[in-house]
Each structure stands twice: as C-alpha cells, then as structure tokens.
Amino acid sequence: MSDRVGIIGIGATQFRSITPDVSYKELMFEAAVKAYDDAGINPRKDVDTFVTCAEDYIEGTSIFDEYVPDQIGAALKPVHTIGGDGLHGIATAFLQLKTGRFDIAVVEAHCKPSNMLTPDGIEACGQDPIYNRPLKLNTHFIAGLEMNRFCYETGVTYDQCAKVVIKNRRNALNNPIAGRAAKLKLNDFKYAESVSCPLTELDIAQPADGAVVIVLANESKVRALKKEPIWVSGIGWCNGTATLESRDWVYLNYVTKAAEMAYKMAGIADPQKDISFAEIDDRYSYKELQHLMALKLCCSCNPGQCVDNGRTEINGEFPVNPSGGALGMGYMYEATGLARLYCAVEQLRGNAGKNQIKNAKTALVQGWRGLPTTSTAVTILNA
Template sequence: MEREVAIVGVGWEGFQPTTPHYSYKELIYQAAQKAYHNANVDPRKDIQSFVTVAEDFIEGTSIFDEYTPDQLGAVLKPMHTITGDGLHGLITAYLMIRSGICKIAAVEAHSKASNIKTLSQITHYALDPMLNRPFEFHPDFIAGLEMARFLHEAHITPEDCALVVQKNRRNALENPSAPYGFDYRLEEIQDCQPVAYPLLESHIAQPADGAIVVVLASREIAESLTVEPIWILGVGWCNDMYNLEYRDWGHLPYVTKAAQMAYHQAQIQTPSKKIDFAEVDDLYAYRELMSLVALGLISKHELPDALKMGKFHSTGQLPINLSGGSLGMGNLLEANGLAKLVEAVLQLRGQAGKRQLSFPHIGLVQSWRGIPTSSAAVVILASS
C-alpha cells in the first residue's frame, strides 16, 4: 500500500454569483486546464483515474459523470461520481492511490447554482418523505432549530454569530476569488430579516457558481512533478442520523468522529496545539462555531471569550476561514469542500497573497454536505 499521497495541482474558475458567459462544462474545462498546468501533467498521458462530485438532482441530468470526461481530458479513462461534498471526492481519489489502483488521480467539483430556479425546493426533496416533507416547512427552518439549541447549550448569543459573519465577509475582501466580501458593521448584520429565528438572512451563505479541479499523486510521482507538494496527513468522514427526530441538536457527533479518524491517521493528539489554521463549514454562521467545538479546536465554554478576543481572526491565535469561507466565497454546493481545500493549499505553499500567514505548517479542512444531511469530511494537510 502507498504510504503517502500529495496534492500536486489545483485549479479553479468562476466563484461568482452568476456566470452567464460560461456553461458548467466551460467552468470545469477552465479549472482543469489550470490544475493540469499547475501540476505539470498531461491528463491524456499521465492521469489514470478521475472523480467527479455531483448530485444528479441538482444537475438536472441522470448519471452525471457521463458529461464530464470531455472537459477533463478523461475520455476512455476510469471516471465515477461521488454524490457528496468535494472532500468526499478527494478522499476517494486519495484512497485509490493508497490502495495502488492508480498513482495519479484528478478530482472535480462544481456549482452552477445560478441555473437553479428554486434551490430550496430541491433541498426540501431531501427530507424524509413520510415524516418531514409533508409539513412543507422551508429547509432553513432546520438550521434555525439547530442554531437555537446550540446557542442555548453554548451560552452564546446571535450577536456572537454576527461576529462570524463580520469576520468572514471581511476576510473575503482579501480574496480575489470571493465575490461576497464586505466590511459590515455588526448592527447591519443584526438588522437583517429573520429566516427562522434566531437565524437571520445575513447568517446564510449565498449561492455562487464555480469549478475546482485538484490533482493528487503518490510520493514517487509527486516529488518528480513539483518542489512544493502538499501532503495529506489524515482523512476522515462520517454520516450520522438522516432523520431529524433522533439527532443530537446541540452537537455535531459526525464531525467529531470524522475529525477523530483524521487525527488518528495524522498522529495528532492535541489538535488545538498542532493545527496552524482551519477552513471549516460556515454555510450558516453558527455552524462555524459548532464545527470548531466538534473538531476539538475549542470547548463550548471558551467560545464567548474567544470570539470577543478575536482568536479566530487572521491575526488571532487560530485563524479560521481566511478565504472568507462560504459566507465570503458563496455556497458552491458540492464544491464547498474543495474551495476550502484550495485555500489551505495556497496557505501551505505561501501563495495566499494578502491573507498569507507566516510559515504555516499544518492546516485542517472540514466540510458538511448541507441541510438536511448529517454528512461531514475532514482532511489534514501539511507543507513539505
């Protein structure tokens, strides 16, 4: 079994609220060209397997991976679909390389959210058809319930969640790929319309279009392709209860189990001391805080003081979502996890521009599939 796998190339395109000048195929093609150039590979000659991350119901097309080989340079090559988050696709490619199935693999995830007229109705269709869907509530109602329970248990307020929005939208101002950057005052965030109290409209990441391609390789190949491979130290994933009635609404046990799996593989016993920065789920502002607790990066009782002291700011002790997160980059659907992964790769390479940290060594990336799922993935990366 291959012991080590590295990320050798990344490419992305779009990251805009709408992309009328590109079809989804053109977005993928542009991202793929950049990733292959970054990795110094020819997809027709070098890459042995491909993974596309897509949900047929969102795409409006059955067996969607039939529509991605052309733009990825994957004609007559192995290609399959992962119906999960982009990090699930990355982990799939990682496992293929570790098992010896291939030595180089490419992963693609994308969003053409602007093509979807009623995204909430698609999300609603994911609810249990017998017990939940007949109530006809908006899916964000689930997030409102979860947020209310978490705020109660963690003894924090909606104003604390507004600090997350303010931080991430400000971080996005330093990210050329983030269309939702803005310097909000806390009062402006708090004055937004409620969606499912205490959840406000300003707490929710807005849709965006984009595509991301990542190239992975085994150690022997990676070191011949680039002088700056980013090593995958550990991966983890977990699914919890699909039905709402049996969930632990104040905690994210599936995030905790995915993180423990990744920490064990990476031989990290105290993540709060070893992790230099993290890109975590923030599809809803409160989820960033829930995820940090579930990842073991902070305890609930420490949260209020940590927020007020700016611990998670770019200049803080543990920078979180330097990219702007989903609140700043937009909700890229299945591509959310890979968007965060790109930021981690850039930070570890020292290529993050104005938002670059000083000599980071280990970064953590965590993603969530979104309402109404309980599906999470965690990847831990390290520089050379």
C-alpha cells in the same frame, strides 16, 4: 502501501453569483486547465483516475456522472461521480492512490446554482418525504431550530454568530476569487430580514457559481515530477443519524469522529497546538462555531468566545476560514469543501497574499454536505 499522497496541482474559477457567459462544462474546463497547468501534467497522458462530486437534482440532469468526462480530460479513463461533498471525493481519490494501482488522481467539484430556478424546492426534496416534507417547510427551518438550540445550550450569542459572518466576509476582501466579500457591522444584523428565527439572511452563505479541480499523486510520482507537494497526512469521514427526530442538535458527534480518524492518521495529539489554521464549513454563521467545537478546535465550554477574543482572526492564535469561508466566497453545494481545500493549499504554499498566515505548516479542512445531512469529511494537510 506506505506511499504518502500529495497535492501537486490546484485550479479554481472565480466564484460568482451568476455566470451566464459560460456553461457548467466550461467552468469545469477552466478549473481543470488551471489545475493541470499548476501540476505540469497532461490529463490525457498522465492522469490515471478521476473522481467528480455532484448531485443530480442540483445539476438538473439525472445520471449526471455521464456528463463529466470530456471537459476534464477524462474520456476513456477510469472516472466516477459520487454524491457527496468534494472532500469525500478527496477521500475516494486518496484511497485509490493508496491501492498502488494509480499514480495520479484528479478530483473535481463544481456548482452553477444560478441555473437553479427553484433552489428552495430542490433542497426541500432532501427532507424525509413521510415525516417532514408534508409540513411544507423551507429547509432553512432545520438551521433555525438547530441555531436556537445550539445557542441556548452553549451560551453562544447571536452577536457572536454575527461576528463569524463579519470576520469571514471581511477576510474575503483580500481573496481574489471570492464572490461574497463585504464589510459588515453588527448594526447591519439589526436590520437583516429573518429567515427562520434566530437565523437571518446575513447568517446564510449565499450561493455562488464556480468549479475546483485538485490533482493528487502518490509519493513516488511526486518525486519523479520534482514537485513541492502539500501532503495529505490525515483524512476521515463519518455520517451521523440524519433523522431529524433522533439526531443530536448541539453536539455533532459525526464531525468529532471524522476528525479523530484524521487526527489519528496524521499523528495529531493536540489539535489546537499541532494545527496552524482551519478552513471549515460555515454554510450558516453558527455552523463555524458548532463545527469548531466538534473538531475540538476551541473550548467547548463557550465556543463563541473564539470570535469575541479575536482567536479565529487571520492574525489570531488560531485562524479559521482565512479565505472568507462559504460566507465570504459563496456557497457552492458539492464544491464547498473543495473550495476550502483549494484555499488551504494556497495558504500552505505561501500564496495567500494579504491573508497569508505566518508559519502556516499544518491545516485542517472540513466539509459538510449541508442540510438536511449529517455527512462530513475532514482532511489534514502539511506543507
């Protein structure tokens, strides 16, 4: 039970707005081949258990767990699919390794939103069918209400939210797998179409196709394979009250609780000092600031100052989403958290190229399952 858990292999496809050249199974296969090659393992021989993360409605296929084993080398092996963000999959695999029953676990998540012809309709199916869905509102309305209240109560300005987008999409310029890199200016936001005020089209991470596979192993296996792992030193997850009527629209207590669980496990007393950088959910511009506040990674008196004073830039005091985040790389539904984790591992390995943070030793990774959920997972990684 005392065995640590380490990440020994990662693989990801490019994240692109459309991928008509391959099927979703081939996206999964490509990421899996890369991850197994990175880990130096054969999945048919070496992997003991597989976890994948997917949502039937997003896939357009019910009982989707039946469709995952073959292309990741998991046929005739323990495998199951959870309806959650990829980081929830990491938590599940982590627990399985901790039982001592398995030595190597694989986590997979993917998304092919270019196959979804009615994404807004599918997302609306997540709204409460009795109290909310009869209003026939595009699900972005929840983000519009939340952004308005969050900015009102914290003093965060729309310009500060825009600066999150500018930072993340600029960071993505130097991320070779990112699909939404751009050089934007504040002026661009003046002409951006409103989606659900104050939310504009530029405040929303745009969907991308892609797949991510992560290979984890217990400490004895890591040693036996002579790998230089990235250790998973803390992990936490939590759900809030998802009911729109009773949720807190400003302070995300479920994120704070998940973070506290992870901090305690990792022995982190002062998150802002003990952590080198963070890869966190930025499905919407303001979400990066709201999540930073809940994770205790910025001053809660005014989280918007983080982007004004350059604190969260790559060369800043506390870099946030140096990969470009979902705003810069693309929003990938269930695979979004795993994309953040992939990029955090690249940073800790020193493989982030022009986006490399000096002396990056400890990373925080956070995933959120998107609207209308209050579901999050937090992971602490150590080089």
